[in-house]
Amino acid sequence: MRPSFRIAVFLASLAWAAPLAAPAAAKEWHAPKLPTKGPAEIFGGPANGCIAGAQALPPDGPGYQAVRLSRNRNWSHPQTVSYVRDLGARAQAAGFAPLYVGDLSQPRGGPMRDGHASHQNGTDVDIWFNLNPKPPLPASQREIIEIVRLVTADEKRIEPATFRPEHVRLLQMAAAPANVDRVLVHYAIKRHLCEIVPQAERGWLRKLRPWVGHNEHFHVRLACPAGSPNCQPQAAIPQGDGCDATLDWWFADAEERRKAAASAPPATRPRQTAPPRPKLPAQCAAVLAAP
Numbered sequence: 001m002r003p004s005f006r007i008a009v010f011l012a013s014l015a016w017a018a019p020l021a022a023p024a025a026a027k028e029w030h031a032p033k034l035p036t037k038g039p040a041e042i043f044g045g046p047a048n049g050c051i052a053g054a055q056a057l058p059p060d061g062p063g064y065q066a067v068r069l070s071r072n073r074n075w076s077h078p079q080t081v082s083y084v085r086d087l088g089a090r091a092q093a094a095g096f097a098p099l100y101v102g103d104l105s106q107p108r109g110g111p112m113r114d115g116h117a118s119h120q121n122g123t124d125v126d127i128w129f130n131l132n133p134k135p136p137l138p139a140s141q142r143e144i145i146e147i148v149r150l151v152t153a154d155e156k157r158i159e160p161a162t163f164r165p166e167h168v169r170l171l172q173m174a175a176a177p178a179n180v181d182r183v184l185v186h187y188a189i190k191r192h193l194c195e196i197v198p199q200a201e202r203g204w205l206r207k208l209r210p211w212v213g214h215n216e217h218f219h220v221r222l223a224c225p226a227g228s229p230n231c232q233p234q235a236a237i238p239q240g241d242g243c244d245a246t247l248d249w250w251f252a253d254a255e256e257r258r259k260a261a262a263s264a265p266p267a268t269r270p271r272q273t274a275p276p277r278p279k280l281p282a283q284c285a286a287v288l289a290a291p
């Protein structure tokens, strides 16, 4: 890949991962405080979709604590809520301290004002890497949480002071259910796992996809659930464990990519160079407008 093309691809991916400012539609989608009534149904994809009949993740459950509930992003498809509750229960049974569960989706999904380009259709959830024992605080006091970063500041390797074998076990547990489509982690975490998981046991690494960010949390994306024929799946992940040249790419140009992002003239900075996002599916207008 030519360097200029690589940079363009990277800038587009950055914009996808972390938009610098909210599109106008995000304000409208932030407004409804409750989901629509009726059965759950997803329209569109994780980065351009919405959800009817979303369910709330309870703030507390066995093995997890939902955090930053003031954001009102603890809504999702029932499949995702079940997934989180099941992961919490399995983590607890395996002896883990409660997991901090971060953003799911807004009550009706759709674009958010900040923080994510995806999380729009009730199939995404963020789970923090902080595995320390946690005080049983009320939900209102879980707005500011202790952040544990697993990657060094130069983003080239994992941080030995914070990375623990339990992180490997947790990622494996998170990726295991058949309805998990993929799990996004920082590319240095993915490479470290490629190095330490024996070749014969690496099958589960296929679902772990390298990405920018995702250094203090991992992001689970579930497959489209039954009963949502208009849910748009993301393109299938490649065969193999991903411990190959496609992973090296993230490191080979890390310096070049950083420089390009920092020095690009304003007119070519990530947000402006990103391709326009596809429109939300037509059904989402009704989801947004419903009482």
Ligand SMILES: [Zn+2]
Binding pocket: 116, 119, 124, 125, 126, 218, 219, 220
């Ligand atoms: Zn996420």
